Amino acid sequence: MTNEFNGVAYRLADNWFNNVPVQEFSSKPINYIEIGTYYGANLLSVAKTYASHPDSKLYCIDPWEDYADYPEYKGEQPGIYSTFMENLNNSEHKSKIIVDRGYSNKQLLKYDDDFFDIIYIDGNHEPEYVLEDGVLAFRKLKRGGILIFDDYGWGGPDMVTCGIDSFKRGYHKRIRDLGYRDAQVFIRKIK
Numbered sequence: 255m256t257n258e259f260n261g262v263a264y265r266l267a268d269n270w271f272n273n274v275p276v277q278e279f280s281s282k283p284i285n286y287i288e289i290g291t292y293y294g295a296n297l298l299s300v301a302k303t304y305a306s307h308p309d310s311k312l313y314c315i316d317p318w319e320d321y322a323d324y325p326e327y328k329g330e331q332p333g334i335y336s337t338f339m340e341n342l343n344n345s346e347h348k349s350k351i352i353v354d355r356g357y358s359n360k361q362l363l364k365y366d367d368d369f370f371d372i373i374y375i376d377g378n379h380e381p382e383y384v385l386e387d388g389v390l391a392f393r394k395l396k397r398g399g400i401l402i403f404d405d406y407g408w409g410g411p412d413m414v415t416c417g418i419d420s421f422k423r424g425y426h427k428r429i430r431d432l433g434y435r436d437a438q439v440f441i442r443k444i445k
Contacts, residue, residue, distance in 0.1 A: 258341070258344035258345070259293075259294075259295065259298070259341050259344075260293070260337050260340060260341060261292070261293025261294070261295065261334070261337045261338070261341065262292065262293055262295070263293070263295035263296075264295065264296070265296070265404065265436055265437070265438060266295060266296055266299035267296060267299040267300045267302075267303045267304060268299065268303070269435060269436050269438060270304075270402065270435075270438070270440065272433075272435055273432045273433050273435055273440040274304075274372075274400050274402075274432065274440055276303050276304055279304040279305070279371060279372065280303060280304055280305075280306045280307060281307065282307055283307045283308075283309035283310045283311075284304065284305055284307065284310045284311075284371035284372065285310070285311050285313070285369055285370045285371055286300055286304065286305050286310065286311070286312045286313065286370065286371060286372045286373075286374075287312075287313040287314070287315065287362075287365070287370050287372075287373050287374070287391075287394070288300070288312070288313070288314045288315070288373075288374045288376070289315050289316075289358045289362075289373070289374065289375045289376065289377040289387050289391065290315075290316055290358075290375070290376035290377035290378075290404075291314040291315070291316040291338060292316070292334065292338070292376075293334060293337055293338050293341060294314070294338045294341045294342060294345075295341075296374065296376070297312060297314050297351065298341065298342075298345055298347065300312060300372070300374070301345070301347035301350060301351065302347070304372060305347075305350065305372075308350075310350055311350055311351075311352060312347070312350055312351045312352070313351075313352045313354055313365075313370075314351065314352070314353055314354065315354045315355075315356065315357075315358050315361045315362065315377075316335075316338075316355065316377075317331075317355065317356055317357050318331050318332075318334060318335035318338070318355060319331050323378055323379075323380055323383075324378075335355075339353075358377050358378075358383075358386075358387050358390065359383075359386055359387075359390065362387075362390045362391060362394060363390070365394050366394070367393050367394060368394070368395070368396050368397070369394050369396070370391075370394050370395050370396065370399060371395075371396055371399050371400070372399060372400045372401075372402070373391045373394065373395050373399070373400070373401050373402070374402045374404065375387045375388060375391060375401070375402065375403050375404065376403075376404035376405065379405060379408055379409060379413055379414050380413070380417075381412065381413055381414065381415075381416040381417035381420070382417065383417070384403070384414050384416075384417025384418060384421070385417040385418075385420045385421050388401070388403065388417070388418070388421035388425075389421065389424075392421075392425060392428075392443065395443045396443070397443055397444070397445060398442065398443065398444075399442070399443050400432070400440065400441070400442055400443075401429075401440075401441040401442075401443065402438055402439070402440055402441070403418045403421075403438065403439040403441075404437065404438050405437055405438075406418055406434060406437050406438065406439050407437055408437065418439055422439075422441070427445075428443065428444060428445050429441045429442065429443060429444060430442045430444050
Protein backbone atom coordinates (compact mmCIF):
# COMPACT_ATOMS: atom_id res chain seq x y z
CA MET A 255 0.00 0.00 0.00
CA THR A 256 1.05 3.60 -0.43
CA ASN A 257 2.06 6.00 2.31
CA GLU A 258 -1.47 7.45 2.35
CA PHE A 259 -2.91 4.14 3.57
CA ASN A 260 -3.54 3.66 7.27
CA GLY A 261 -4.68 0.51 9.03
CA VAL A 262 -4.10 -3.17 8.44
CA ALA A 263 -3.55 -4.70 5.01
CA TYR A 264 -3.80 -8.47 4.66
CA ARG A 265 -3.91 -10.20 1.27
CA LEU A 266 -4.33 -7.85 -1.67
CA ALA A 267 -5.45 -8.30 -5.28
CA ASP A 268 -1.95 -9.33 -6.37
CA ASN A 269 -2.68 -12.65 -4.65
CA TRP A 270 -5.29 -13.26 -7.36
CA PHE A 271 -2.99 -12.87 -10.37
CA ASN A 272 -2.17 -16.59 -10.79
CA ASN A 273 -5.84 -17.64 -10.70
CA VAL A 274 -7.60 -14.68 -12.33
CA PRO A 275 -5.85 -12.85 -15.20
CA VAL A 276 -5.84 -9.08 -14.65
CA GLN A 277 -6.02 -8.44 -18.41
CA GLU A 278 -9.40 -10.16 -18.60
CA PHE A 279 -10.92 -7.30 -16.57
CA SER A 280 -8.61 -4.26 -16.56
CA SER A 281 -9.15 -3.30 -20.21
CA LYS A 282 -12.91 -2.78 -19.85
CA PRO A 283 -15.28 -1.20 -17.32
CA ILE A 284 -16.28 -3.69 -14.64
CA ASN A 285 -18.57 -3.77 -11.63
CA TYR A 286 -16.86 -5.14 -8.52
CA ILE A 287 -18.26 -5.67 -5.04
CA GLU A 288 -16.52 -6.53 -1.82
CA ILE A 289 -18.26 -7.94 1.25
CA GLY A 290 -16.20 -7.02 4.30
CA THR A 291 -13.94 -4.06 3.59
CA TYR A 292 -12.25 -3.30 6.94
CA TYR A 293 -9.70 -0.53 6.27
CA GLY A 294 -10.08 -0.79 2.48
CA ALA A 295 -6.67 -2.20 1.54
CA ASN A 296 -7.97 -4.89 -0.80
CA LEU A 297 -10.62 -2.59 -2.30
CA LEU A 298 -7.98 -0.03 -3.24
CA SER A 299 -5.67 -2.70 -4.64
CA VAL A 300 -8.51 -3.93 -6.90
CA ALA A 301 -9.10 -0.34 -8.05
CA LYS A 302 -5.47 -0.21 -9.23
CA THR A 303 -5.52 -3.58 -11.00
CA TYR A 304 -8.70 -5.39 -12.05
CA ALA A 305 -10.86 -2.24 -11.97
CA SER A 306 -8.26 0.15 -13.38
CA HIS A 307 -10.48 1.16 -16.30
CA PRO A 308 -11.74 4.70 -15.56
CA ASP A 309 -15.40 3.64 -15.98
CA SER A 310 -15.20 0.73 -13.56
CA LYS A 311 -17.29 0.89 -10.39
CA LEU A 312 -16.31 -0.64 -7.07
CA TYR A 313 -18.92 -1.25 -4.39
CA CYS A 314 -18.20 -2.26 -0.82
CA ILE A 315 -20.46 -3.62 1.89
CA ASP A 316 -19.51 -3.53 5.55
CA PRO A 317 -21.52 -2.56 8.64
CA TRP A 318 -18.52 -1.10 10.48
CA GLU A 319 -20.37 -1.61 13.76
CA ASP A 320 -20.06 -3.80 16.82
CA TYR A 321 -21.96 -7.07 16.80
CA ALA A 322 -21.98 -10.25 18.84
CA ASP A 323 -20.03 -12.47 16.40
CA TYR A 324 -16.95 -10.25 16.73
CA PRO A 325 -16.52 -9.22 20.38
CA GLU A 326 -12.76 -8.82 19.85
CA TYR A 327 -13.49 -5.66 17.82
CA LYS A 328 -15.87 -4.14 20.37
CA GLY A 329 -15.48 -0.39 20.40
CA GLU A 330 -13.02 -0.38 17.47
CA GLN A 331 -15.47 -0.19 14.56
CA PRO A 332 -16.00 3.61 14.60
CA GLY A 333 -12.23 4.11 14.36
CA ILE A 334 -11.86 1.49 11.62
CA TYR A 335 -14.64 3.14 9.60
CA SER A 336 -13.10 6.58 10.09
CA THR A 337 -9.71 5.30 8.92
CA PHE A 338 -11.35 3.57 5.95
CA MET A 339 -12.97 6.86 4.93
CA GLU A 340 -9.61 8.65 5.24
CA ASN A 341 -8.03 5.98 3.03
CA LEU A 342 -10.84 6.37 0.53
CA ASN A 343 -10.60 10.18 0.53
CA ASN A 344 -6.83 9.98 0.01
CA SER A 345 -7.24 7.58 -2.92
CA GLU A 346 -7.12 8.63 -6.54
CA HIS A 347 -9.92 6.10 -7.09
CA LYS A 348 -12.48 7.69 -4.77
CA SER A 349 -14.85 8.63 -7.61
CA LYS A 350 -15.17 4.96 -8.66
CA ILE A 351 -16.04 3.64 -5.19
CA ILE A 352 -19.55 3.35 -3.72
CA VAL A 353 -19.76 2.66 0.02
CA ASP A 354 -22.78 0.62 1.06
CA ARG A 355 -22.70 0.55 4.84
CA GLY A 356 -24.77 -2.30 6.24
CA TYR A 357 -25.08 -6.07 6.43
CA SER A 358 -24.57 -8.12 3.29
CA ASN A 359 -27.77 -10.18 3.66
CA LYS A 360 -29.76 -6.96 3.18
CA GLN A 361 -27.45 -4.79 1.09
CA LEU A 362 -26.77 -7.38 -1.63
CA LEU A 363 -30.49 -7.64 -2.37
CA LYS A 364 -30.48 -4.04 -3.63
CA TYR A 365 -28.36 -4.92 -6.65
CA ASP A 366 -29.57 -6.41 -9.92
CA ASP A 367 -28.90 -10.05 -10.67
CA ASP A 368 -26.07 -10.69 -13.16
CA PHE A 369 -24.54 -7.26 -12.40
CA PHE A 370 -21.04 -7.88 -11.00
CA ASP A 371 -17.93 -9.11 -12.82
CA ILE A 372 -16.00 -9.92 -9.64
CA ILE A 373 -17.30 -10.48 -6.12
CA TYR A 374 -14.97 -10.81 -3.13
CA ILE A 375 -16.32 -12.28 0.11
CA ASP A 376 -14.50 -11.55 3.36
CA GLY A 377 -17.42 -10.81 5.70
CA ASN A 378 -18.66 -12.64 8.77
CA HIS A 379 -16.60 -15.83 9.20
CA GLU A 380 -19.31 -17.98 10.80
CA PRO A 381 -20.03 -20.82 8.31
CA GLU A 382 -23.73 -20.05 7.86
CA TYR A 383 -22.92 -16.44 6.93
CA VAL A 384 -20.14 -17.46 4.55
CA LEU A 385 -22.59 -19.80 2.81
CA GLU A 386 -25.33 -17.15 2.78
CA ASP A 387 -22.97 -14.55 1.31
CA GLY A 388 -21.97 -17.04 -1.39
CA VAL A 389 -25.57 -17.87 -2.32
CA LEU A 390 -26.72 -14.24 -2.40
CA ALA A 391 -23.59 -13.09 -4.25
CA PHE A 392 -23.85 -15.82 -6.87
CA ARG A 393 -27.17 -14.41 -8.08
CA LYS A 394 -25.58 -11.00 -8.51
CA LEU A 395 -22.58 -12.36 -10.45
CA LYS A 396 -22.53 -12.33 -14.26
CA ARG A 397 -22.03 -15.58 -16.15
CA GLY A 398 -18.28 -15.89 -16.56
CA GLY A 399 -17.75 -13.71 -13.48
CA ILE A 400 -15.37 -14.47 -10.64
CA LEU A 401 -16.32 -15.20 -7.03
CA ILE A 402 -13.49 -15.08 -4.49
CA PHE A 403 -13.80 -16.32 -0.92
CA ASP A 404 -11.20 -15.27 1.65
CA ASP A 405 -9.86 -16.99 4.75
CA TYR A 406 -10.32 -20.62 3.72
CA GLY A 407 -9.05 -22.62 6.68
CA TRP A 408 -9.61 -19.81 9.19
CA GLY A 409 -10.97 -21.11 12.49
CA GLY A 410 -10.52 -24.76 11.55
CA PRO A 411 -12.76 -27.05 9.50
CA ASP A 412 -16.02 -25.94 11.16
CA MET A 413 -15.76 -22.25 10.29
CA VAL A 414 -15.03 -20.53 6.95
CA THR A 415 -13.97 -23.78 5.28
CA CYS A 416 -17.32 -25.39 6.11
CA GLY A 417 -19.24 -22.48 4.57
CA ILE A 418 -17.14 -22.39 1.39
CA ASP A 419 -17.17 -26.17 0.93
CA SER A 420 -20.95 -26.20 1.39
CA PHE A 421 -21.32 -23.54 -1.30
CA LYS A 422 -19.06 -25.43 -3.70
CA ARG A 423 -20.96 -28.70 -3.17
CA GLY A 424 -24.32 -27.04 -3.72
CA TYR A 425 -23.24 -25.14 -6.85
CA HIS A 426 -20.87 -27.73 -8.34
CA LYS A 427 -22.84 -27.89 -11.63
CA ARG A 428 -22.77 -24.10 -12.10
CA ILE A 429 -19.16 -23.27 -11.26
CA ARG A 430 -15.61 -23.98 -12.29
CA ASP A 431 -13.13 -24.14 -9.43
CA LEU A 432 -10.14 -21.96 -10.43
CA GLY A 433 -8.04 -23.05 -7.50
CA TYR A 434 -6.76 -21.89 -4.18
CA ARG A 435 -3.96 -19.60 -3.15
CA ASP A 436 -2.92 -18.28 0.24
CA ALA A 437 -6.29 -18.95 1.96
CA GLN A 438 -8.35 -17.65 -0.97
CA VAL A 439 -10.68 -19.75 -3.17
CA PHE A 440 -11.37 -18.69 -6.77
CA ILE A 441 -14.54 -19.72 -8.60
CA ARG A 442 -15.91 -18.87 -12.05
CA LYS A 443 -19.67 -18.86 -12.66
CA ILE A 444 -20.30 -20.95 -15.77
CA LYS A 445 -24.13 -20.98 -15.72
